[in-house]
Amino acid sequence: MVKQMLEHIKAELPDIHVAEASYPERGYHLALEAGKDNLLKVVKSFYERGLCLEDLFCVDYGDYLELVYFFNAYTGLSRIKTTVKLEPDKPSVPTISEIYPIAHWYEREVHEFYGVYFENHPNLTYLFLHDGIDCYPLRKNRVPVSEDDKQLLTFHDPAPEEDTFSINLGPQHPSTHGVLRVILKMDGEYILSADPVLGYLHRMHEKMAENRSYTQFLPNPSRMDYLSGLNFNLAHVAAVERLCGIAVPERAQYIRTISCELNRISSHIFWMGAFLGDLGGLTPFLYGFDDRENILDILEGITGSMITYCYFRFGGLYNDVDDRFIDATRAFVARMWKRLPMYEKLVTKNVIFINRAKGVGILERDKVRGFGCSGPVIRGTGIPFDMRKIEPYAAYGDMDFDVVTGENGDTMDRYLVRMKEIETSLRIISSAIDKLPSGPFNAEKVPKKLKPPKGDAYHVVESPRGQLGVYIVSDESDRPYRMRWRVPSYSNLMTFPYLSKGMLIADAIAILGSLDLIIPEIDR
């Protein structure tokens, strides 16, 4: 796949410098340097090849700004890091939001954090910083916001039109699960357009990371996603390990796998309850809590916390697991297998539920790459895109499991994929516990003060919501030069305006619920 891609690039884009990168060290396969002029050509060619835009962000190297585009193929491994170098003074670059709709938000984000101007962008306004700010926060030197940008960054309320009205879904609304605000333009009960407004929970974790050492940043990631803290914890730890070249002992990898899968089940159960709550059925929520409580107890036993875990360390774990953990996990797996048929009877076979979920919010297979969505949202459309399978991390390479996919990409499929993933996770946990090797749980010779070699590394894990990527640039100091979080809910939410167009408000709520959004993760 990588070879094919390389040949394709060399054939179609002869004037572009491309180099192969070592995947185990860097986390991407090809590094490509585009210029401002031929960027659109490169992106168009990638879109036609069926690549998705995983991430778009900027790194400030002082002398120049570097825009980084991560492209990936759904069919196999070929992650391409495309970079564009920009002048630090009044940087501007053509927008790619017409090709990849998800870039619409990524570019707004880069614009407000770095002051990069995207030519022909349809709506280059605030995404996160609604209160306004006097300098670009992620630039290394203090650069005051230009007068032009101050105008651009003002938030405008949409002007009312005849026969329509706008309604604010959130930030305080029972169904937005957190502080998401969506401006809906409505015609009666039908939605004409939906415009999500982010930033109510923006804490700037990426800036925080630059101001503290790798170890000090350990507790932060699980605060981004309060339902799957361990997966976020793992993404950070694994990215740093890749950067430093630390080999993790097998026992630690297995325990990481088990605990992450437990976390995934708890997240999916919680989602199922909340989703049914959105549809008006309140009882499954509490049934789910009953099961989830078991997992929280198990995880509390090893990590010491209930929700915002900080269990993994560079090179291993905080501490080893004991027999009590093994027994409790085995008991939970046995219990959960008995509970799943009950959920099936209560929810999956309910006629009202089927009528509400089937055929609602259909995401076509050829649209997903534009939105860059991942996780159950993309697997619901039938694309087997699962990081655990195609880029195995921790001990997933040793596990035997199938990637669950749906068919139509509607709300029902997203529901079914998640419910089946619970079964997959249960199988992974069982086999991982059976195979659990003995030995050390921490790598030897991990220095107290980590100073990774100069360079960058990217690491993805499969969080319950989808592909979670961490990109770290190191300058040999004990703090990350730049840490970028690619979060799954962000790109999944991007599909909402598309899916909810022309739908009833009740359907829009069902769609919003089925995307499984965690707002603190989107806002970071």
Added chain:
Amino acid sequence: MIDQIINIIGMLNIRIILGLGGVLTLVTISTLILTWAERKVAGHMQLRIAPKEVGPFGLIQPVADAIKLIGKELLTPRDVEKPLYLLGPILIFVPVLISFVVIPFDAGLQVMDINVGILVILAFSSLTVLSILISGWGSNNKYSLIGSVRSVAQNIAYEIPLLLSILAVVFMSNSFSMKEIAEAQKGILHWYVFRQPLAFLIFFIACVAETNRTPFDLPEGESELVAGFHTEYSGMRFALFFLAEYTNLVIVSAVATTLFLGGYDGPVLPGIIWFFAKTYFLVFVIMWFRWTFPRVRFDQLLNFSWKILMPLSFFNLIATGALLKLI
């Protein structure tokens, strides 16, 4: 002559005033019990314990809630249509009370036997939708407005199958009087639920829809419309809507009991106990629905009424008429 008329009116008035007083007491007590019962039912269905601290089995909990609600500040948002906003919660309660007047709780225990009793109930229960509409409109809130508009469409759609299914019972009993319908069902085999099962089913579904209970709770669908038509109401004004919802629950169950389950008919025990046992059983079934089903969508709700319930109830009515003529 005139004296006699005044006399009769006077007598009537006293009876009605006394009856209304009695009904008001009954309503308040039954609502208090029902809020407690709903929380208990919900709790046990959801693997929870439900209230148990205030009084034995938590029975005094509703009183504590009521005191809390009375103590709350009555917030009036700035931009509301004040007369309508204030009228809404009051209006919602009046028709509910009047419906109780014609229900026979036991042989001879009825505030008034009107020979068009069913029509009185239907006429007054339709008024509920008016107060939902004006409170939704008066709140000057988009969620409230959507909720109240939904409520109107829903009530109109379900009133027709409701009426048609009742007509089948009227055909059988040859009377519009609640008392006579109840009298016509002496002995369990004569209960109309066994003679008119389809009509009962349609009636019961329509009742759940008319009282805005899950799975038909669209006017106040929490996850969609925050709280629907009563989003902007607080304190005792909210409590009145709450009270009306539970009273409506009792009304529809009482009417269903009278029309289909033989009213106060039953062996050994006194009629009034049978009546309330049946009524509360139906209330329990409606609560059971609420804690089991998700909510239907608005177009599905209307389609179900216009495309399924209505033809079915028409068919049932025609079949009933034809059979009665033949026999």
